[in-house]
Amino acid sequence: MTTTRLFCTTPRIQFGPRALEHVGREAARLGKTALIVTGRSSSTKNGSLERTRALLAAAGVAAVPFARVESDPSLDTVTEGAGLSKENNCDVLVALGGGSAMDAAKAISCLLANPGPLASLEGVTGLKQGPPVIAIPTTAGTGSEVTRVAVLTDTARKYKLLLVGETLMPAAAILDPELTASMPPKVAAATGMDALTHAIEAYVSKLATPLSDTLALAAIETIGANLAMAVAAPDNLHARAAMLYAQMQAGQAFSNASVGLVHAMSRPMGARYGVPHGAANAMLLPHVTAYNRPACPQRMARIAVALGRCIDGMDLGEASRQAAIALTELAAELPLPRTLGDVGVPTGDLADMAREAAENGSSRVNPRRPSPEEIASIYHELA
Ligand SMILES: [Fe+2]
Known part of the structure; x- marks a missing residue:
């Protein structure tokens, strides 16, 4: 800094x-x-x-x-x-x-x-x-x-x-x-993945600071440990409380360090096709994390550890890949849509959506500056 x-x-x-x-x-x-x-x-x-x-x-x-x-x-x-x-x-x-x-x-x-x-x-x-x-x-x-x-x-x-x-x-x-407590499981899953996206995007943002890092890492750790339980057992007030405090920490982190490419890409999905914000982010997060990995491998390895992965004995390349793997596994446990088809986004609009996402301010503070073509290819991974 x-x-x-x-x-x-x-x-x-x-x-x-x-x-x-x-x-x-x-x-x-x-x-x-x-x-x-x-x-x-x-x-x-x-x-x-x-x-x-x-x-x-x-x-x-x-x-x-x-x-x-x-x-x-x-x-x-x-x-x-x-x-x-x-x-x-x-x-x-x-x-x-x-x-x-x-x-x-x-x-x-x-x-x-x-x-x-x-x-x-x-x-x-x-x-x-x-x-x-x-x-x-x-x-x-x-x-x-x-x-x-x-x-x-x-x-x-x-x-x-x-x-x-x-x-x-x-x-x-x-x-x-x-x-x-009355939040339905699908809403808990989507909003929880939104919070996890806030924490991860703040942690790898070009605007991250030591203050935002502390909050973001704490949020990643708590969400990784509690989200699946908060979704599966709505009456588990301990897990729901943990999620509520963690999403606040994630909010404090991203309000000061910004979000990144996941949000830049989910906004056109929401504005054009009404895809719920959290569901869109959940779908994009593992793919954007894999795309961002080469720009910040140490931070990706730290995210993997916060999500509970053991990286002992791995080199930095392998350790940093564990972040996207952990996110894919977590998303697979949750009742969320998986493909653009599931949420009614046609592939014919992806190039235009990618241009809009590339111009979004959140793309500028993403650790890796994406071209419209790279963004389109991430969208196509979800088709
Ligand atoms: Fe968000």
């Missing part, structure tokens, strides 16, 4: 069993009226929305629910949420859900403080601070509760739009493992 770097994360993180009980106190520190940003059904069905409202009310904070967020939130949904927040003079946002709900809340806050439309805010530096966000994840994957990024879907352009800036960072995060 040759230049000074800033490391930032969410300043207040409540975590542990029944952490949700802190939501009232955290919200009362920040405002009087909360917009609760959540998905369309699960928080209503499992009672977490009502519980959050009651906890806010007990702390003297009024609540306005906005239970309209779809997966991969659209610009229209965010604009609608910002309108509702303004109408009700909300001064704090409580995001309850997976990455989609949290990213929507962060984007609503951003839109309330910066002149829109949202599409014009991509790439803008110095975004003004909107109302504070309290992020409460109910999946274990995106780490959005500790990142300075919000990912939205521009449905008209079939494009993933990124808002980035320190003002996107939530003011507080609440990590309660019991909230992830």
Whole structure:
């Protein structure tokens, strides 16, 4: 590392069993009226929305629910949420859900403080601070509760739009493992592989630092040891808690060190064909890891060890190959799609998707700078 770097994360993180009980106190520190940003059904069905409202009310904070967020939130949904927040003079946002709900809340806050439309805010530096966000994840994957990024879907352009800036960072995060207990196995598998992708991409990124490395390695180790169990036995709260904390560490790592080629390649899959983010990453991760290996063999060998592989007696080439092998074996244990055909991506579009991925900023910090042809050939490995 040759230049000074800033490391930032969410300043207040409540975590542990029944952490949700802190939501009232955290919200009362920040405002009087909360917009609760959540998905369309699960928080209503499992009672977490009502519980959050009651906890806010007990702390003297009024609540306005906005239970309209779809997966991969659209610009229209965010604009609608910002309108509702303004109408009700909300001064704090409580995001309850997976990455989609949290990213929507962060984007609503951003839109309330910066002149829109949202599409014009991509790439803008110095975004003004909107109302504070309290992020409460109910999946274990995106780490959005500790990142300075919000990912939205521009449905008209079939494009993933990124808002980035320190003002996107939530003011507080609440990590309660019991909230992830109702996550279906397929969601647990996909979101868990997303978190593993965050940790690995941060660890091999050109922007990695000693701080991000520590978090990334801890996350890789914990996810490698717990993901299959968290998926196979949803009532194993120990494994689900381990996954929840590890995905947060992975979020802290990549929010500061960036993601890489896997994310650059999964974004066109999501934007054009609606492939769930975690499932796309899970499919790509072993292949991109094998492609990146020659650029950072020591780090790949370290990843292999963190995933539980024994590399004793191996030379660096063989040891570094164990990372992609371990990832292939882990993905094979999980209920996830395996091929582009499984997720409805036609091979005819791969060259165009590869061009888009090559231009993505995440490709620039990948340890190996890929050409569009190399990216297309990785896509074809999945056909
Ligand atoms: Fe991701």
